[in-house]
Every structure is written in structure tokens, then in C-alpha cells.
Amino acid sequence: MGETRRRAFKIVIQITCQLLWLAGLMVGLSGMYLLLNYRHNGLFFAHTYIILPACLSLASATLLLASGGLGIWVSLRKSAWLQAVFVYLLVMVFCLEATAAALAYVNAGKVDLELAPFRSVFRRYTGSSQDPGSNAVDATQKELQCCGIYDYRDWLATPWFNHSGRGSVPHSCCISTYHICNGTLELPGLLYQKGCQVKLEEALLFVLRLIIWSSLAVALVETVGFVSVAQLMMDQPLLEYGILDREWD
Secondary structure, eight states: OOHHHHHHHHHHHHHHHHHHHHHHHHHHHHHHHHHHHHHHSGGGOSOSGGGHHHHHHHHHHHHHHHHHHHHHHHHHSOOHHHHHHHHHHHHHHHHHHHHHHHHHHHHHTTHHHHTTHHHHHHHTOOOOTTOHHHHHHHHHHHHHTOOSSSSGGGGGGSHHHHHHOSOBOOGGGBOTTOTTOOSBTTOGGGBOOSOHHHHHHHHHHHHHHHHHHHHHHHHHHHHHHHHHHHHHHHTSOOOOOOOOOOOOO
């Protein structure tokens, strides 16, 4: 291989490594977002395995950052051992990303079933600050800027609404910019219009699809890295073996 061509492949590896760093940050942030979402709204999820894609994404993000650093070193040094370790890390990342994407695809198809407990937690709302379920509902409505399951009218069918007799929804349904809002249904324009389950489903689908598409992007970048390293490895000189002379007595 000519020196010019070899230098070109090294530049390609350096660019690939920078893309690996960028992909690692994107994959890591998507995994962290899913974990934080589960931490804040864990009562509303039916199973814990929804966080598996996030755990795999964080693991692959760590390896992507390490692969990027090692790849830069590979482009600066002529070492078959470093090139082999770099390829091994890329294979590990590919396996993790493929598994994370497969799990994210499966979970994306049943997000509504995964959030089935939200309805029961919502109906057990008491409005008490000592009730973890009520606190979770209020926190979710404030954070996601939503009200009810599908809209604010879902509160009309809850035991809390019927027993309170106030004819209003929780204050967490009020749009934060309207300080005069007290939850009354006489002024529905002061309440969040979209339901919380809808918002949760949208947030989950977004991060799961982000994991899927980021896995595809990582696969494309890794393909370029594989090809470039393979070209450099082909340029390694072959070991020459010789027959040792043996003196016979």
C-alpha cells in the first residue's frame, strides 16, 4: 500500500473516531433519558425490563467513547495488536447496539400495555401529600404539562372528584402561567388539555425510536471503521518463518 493511501485511511479512521464519540454521546443521552423517565414515573410502568435498552445503550456508549480514543491511537501508531483490540471493541459495540435496538423495537410496539398501571394509580388518587401515588400523579402532571389520562375530563369519573364535591381538578392540572387557576372546570382554558398517558407514550416512543435510529447510525460508522482498519491490517508485513538447522551428532 502506498504511503499516500495509508495516510488517507488514517485520516478516515480519525474522522470515524470523532463520529464514534458523537454517537456515544447521543446513545448515552438517550439511555440516560429513558432511565430518568423510569425513575420519575416508575409507578406507571408494568415491568422493569423497559429499561433494558437504556442499560445496553449506556454500556455501548461507554465502549463507543473508549473505541474512539483507541481508534485515534491506532491511526497514530502502526500496531497490529492495537488494531485487533479496536476491531474487538467495535464488534462488542455492534452486538450491544443490535440488542438494544431489538429490545427498543419490541417495547415500542407495546408502550400502551406497559403504561397500563397508570390508569389504576390515577383512579386511586387521594390528593394527600402522604400518598406516593398522588404525589406521582401531581408531579407527572406538572412536569409533562398534562391533565388526566387522555384529557382533563377523565377526572370527572374518579372517586376523588366525586367525593370531594368541589367540582374541580387537582391544581397540578393548571397551566403554570395562569396564577388565578384553582382547578375549576368552569374555566377549562386554564387547564392542560392533553392527557398524561398520551404524553408519557409520546416521550417513551421518542426515546425508543432514538435508540433504534442511533443504533443504525452507529452501525454505518462502524462499517467505515471496519473497512479502514482492515486496509491498514492488510499492510502489516507477514512474519517470515525459516527452518532451523539442527546439528546431528
